[in-house]
Amino acid sequence: MREGGKRSVTMPKSMVQIQRCDVEQCSYNKNKECHTMAITVGGPQDPCPSCDTYVAIGQKAGVPDVQGAVGACKVSACQFNESLECSAQNIVVGLHDGHPDCQTYRKR
Template sequence: MPIVNECAVADCAYNRDHTCHALAITIGDVDHAHCDTFLDSPSKGGDSAATGHVGACKAAECRHNRQLECHAPAITVGYQENNVDCLTYAPA
């Protein structure tokens, strides 16, 4: 599974020091490549010893997506306007 190389969404419960600590995140739906795992919370969660990975990607029109799995070497998550998105998303 590709790693979440960087997460710029400091208010996410899984983010500590720009690093995602969810064991696996889900990206997107059929219309948008947002981070489905994003949780705006002051409480921190995840495994502080782990680096997040992409478990599933529902953005089927992304060039890195094969059979709803991400095949990018790594991804970056951050803000695209007001949305928490996969910034590695690239239309096929």
């Protein structure tokens, strides 16, 4: 038990991996692989399932031996969204109208 009498919960599910990222100008991208621990897909005002973790600062970032994964999905209209968690087998991130989007998104 944790402090305060609350139980800790073991997560039975692993995070959904980013199979490929075609947004090569992102600082976390190396050889079409994402190297951040986790991305957030979508935001409160986003009409698209955009990668909210995208950053292009002119230098490489992330952890070289880490394959990126989906930490949270805020796109409630996606069929893979279950309680803000992604349930897809894996995802692909690519450019859409000049910004990075989750290409695996499927409307409910």
